[in-house]
Amino acid sequence: QVQLVQSGAEVEKPGASVKISCKASGYAFTNYLIHWVRQAPGQGLEWMGVINPNNGDTDNAQKFRGRVTLTRDTSTTTVYMELSSLTFEDTAIYYCARERGGNWWFDPWGQGTLVTVSS
Amino acid sequence: DIVLTQSPGTLSLSPGEGATLSCRTSQSVSSSSLSWYQQKPGQAPRLLMYAASSRATGIPARFSGSGSGTDFTLTISGLEPEDFAVYYCKQYGASTGYTFGQGTKLEIK
Numbered sequence: 027q028v029q030l031v032q033s034g035a036e037v038e039k040p041g042a043s044v045k046i047s048c049k050a051s052g053y054a055f056t057n058y059l060i061h062w063v064r065q066a067p068g069q070g071l072e073w074m075g076v077i078n079p080n081n082g083d084t085d086n087a088q089k090f091r092g093r094v095t096l097t098r099d100t101s102t103t104t105v106y107m108e109l110s111s112l113t114f115e116d117t118a119i120y121y122c123a124r125e126r127g128g129n130w131w132f133d134p135w136g137q138g139t140l141v142t143v144s145s
Numbered sequence: 146d147i148v149l150t151q152s153p154g155t156l157s158l159s160p161g162e163g164a165t166l167s168c169r170t171s172q173s174v175s176s177s178s179l180s181w182y183q184q185k186p187g188q189a190p191r192l193l194m195y196a197a198s199s200r201a202t203g204i205p206a207r208f209s210g211s212g213s214g215t216d217f218t219l220t221i222s223g224l225e226p227e228d229f230a231v232y233y234c235k236q237y238g239a240s241t242g243y244t245f246g247q248g249t250k251l252e253i254k
Contacts, residue, residue: 061243063190071182071190071233073243087242121189130237131180131195138189 028052030060030122030136037142043110046139048122055103056080059125061132062096062107064118074120077105078127112143147171147238149246157254164221166249168234173214178237181210181219184248185230193232194219221251229253 033047048060062074075086077096084096095108105122120139123132148171158164168179176197182190192201194210197217207222221228234246 063245070248071184071235071245073235073245076242085242123190129195130178130243131192131201132182132190132235133192133195133201135189135191 028124028134030124030134032120032122032136032139035140035142037144038112039145040113040143042112043108044112044141045106045108046120046122046141048105048107048136050079050103050105050124053124055100057126059127060096060098060105061123061125062094063121063123063132063135065121065138066115066118069118074107076125079103079105109141112141114143117141117143146241147174147236147244149234149236149244151232151234151246151249153249154247155250155252157252158224159254160224160226162224164224164228164251166219166221166232166251168212168217168219168246170215170217170236174236174238176213176217179210179212179217180235182233182235183228183230184233190233224251226253 029051031049036044038044056079059076061076074090077084079098086094093110098105122136150169152167179197181194183193184190198210209220211218231248231250233248
């Protein structure tokens, strides 16, 4: 079955970077876009960016440009999201989610990765 | 930027009742880009509806979506205990990317 499995929880200090993985299985990896969405504690959902695993093209939300780097490894069908210059406000659950290009809906989602920024 | 406003913020209903959730956009959007998600505590969001009115795979028929332009609605007829959750609408805009509404919490009365 189609699955997105994310890496485990991370604790980082302010100013550091964090890199989260999202391993895809059960479908043709290069045929679907992978998005990243985050959710701060008790808050709503916020779109961060998207990568096309076929060619590596990315697009990030204006808020995250310069701080988010999306990459992919086609040999392991894994997408990575690196967030730099962490602040306390980056404490959140980070989700990856799949989209068939041009469909505009996300299905399925990964289980989420909690990133805690703490000094 | 397009803003999505969901109402009400919290909806208190009993099992068996019907629920109507609203999602209004600050400017007209394509129905094709409007989707709804359900999120239960401690879980990832799950796709409910896409293209405003199409049910995702495995979603019960008691869920339906409608709307166009700036007004969209998610309707749940005959609430089941497992339907109590937070619901988000989302839209895509070519210049702004993806935007979520702030969510409607559906709670048991």
